[in-house]
Amino acid sequence: MTEPLRVLLADDQTLVRTGFRLILGADGIDVVAEATNGAEAVEAVRRTRPDVVLMDVRMPEMDGLEATRRILTGAPDNPRVIILTTFDLDRYVYAALSAGASGFLLKDVTPEHLTAAVRTVLAGDALLAPAITRRLVQRFTRHGGDTAALHRDLASLTPRELEVLGLLARGLSNAELATRLHLAEATVKTHVARILAKLGLRDRVQAVIAAYETGLVSAGGREAAPGATEQRT
Numbered sequence: 001m002t003e004p005l006r007v008l009l010a011d012d013q014t015l016v017r018t019g020f021r022l023i024l025g026a027d028g029i030d031v032v033a034e035a036t037n038g039a040e041a042v043e044a045v046r047r048t049r050p051d052v053v054l055m056d057v058r059m060p061e062m063d064g065l066e067a068t069r070r071i072l073t074g075a076p077d078n079p080r081v082i083i084l085t086t087f088d089l090d091r092y093v094y095a096a097l098s099a100g101a102s103g104f105l106l107k108d109v110t111p112e113h114l115t116a117a118v119r120t121v122l123a124g125d126a127l128l129a130p131a132i133t134r135r136l137v138q139r140f141t142r143h144g145g146d147t148a149a150l151h152r153d154l155a156s157l158t159p160r161e162l163e164v165l166g167l168l169a170r171g172l173s174n175a176e177l178a179t180r181l182h183l184a185e186a187t188v189k190t191h192v193a194r195i196l197a198k199l200g201l202r203d204r205v206q207a208v209i210a211a212y213e214t215g216l217v218s219a220g221g222r223e224a225a226p227g228a229t230e231q232r233t
Contacts, residue, residue, distance in 0.1 A: 005029045007118060008048060010041035010064065011056040011084060016107060020054060020114065027115040038062030042070045045079060052118050054105075056084045057096065065096050072100035072202075080121040102203050121203075154214055156198045162216065164191045168204060169211035 035041035039062040055064040083104040102121040178185040
């Protein structure tokens with residue numbers, strides 16, 4: 001029998017935690033711990049070893065950004081982190097994605113989307129539609145976001161992998177990549193997996209960020225690499 005998914009809730013609002021706990025529990029997902037600030041979240045992760053953390057951005061004592069950095073630094077079996085926010089383009093969300101979070105959710109998310117999000121990130125996929133991630137990254141790279149660039153070395157990627165990364169950053173799904181490049185979807189998945197492994201990235205969200213921060217794709221949507229495909233309309 002498959003073990004239920006284990007989730008940690010970190011939010012300083014009791015009503016938010018209670019609502020999320022009820023929603024997750026109704027779908028067979030265990031809430032193994034709750035935290036009211038980032039410091040409690042870091043400690044609870046070490047103690048309970050959840051699969052996924054739902055992390056509020058703004059909390060007292062230690063915010064969700066610093067907590068995410070601490071949770072995702074060091075141990076190889078870190079949980080996936082989903083950032084919770086009230087604001088669609090909160091600058092802290094971008095910084096959290098750069099720190100390794102797997103995506104973000106607005107707090108008014110539907111119950112179905114919440115449970116699907118937990119299962120999605122646990123499967124290793126990016127929570128966000130890449131186009132949404134792209135919009136977020138464009139805004140803060142254009143205005144000089146306050147996080148350090150990833151400085152990924154793209155020289156290790158093959159020309160095909162660079163092409164896949166560029167298209168990935170522009171919002172194409174695996175199925176769309178397969179159609180555009182005339183490849184089997186399984187081949188596309190292999191290319192994406194190799195890109196993540198070579199660049200030391202956790203998921204597709206970080207791949208999109210890396211594509212912008214290295215200049216492979218500009219904030220205007222054009223790719224810097226030679227032989228890139230034209231922008232999709």
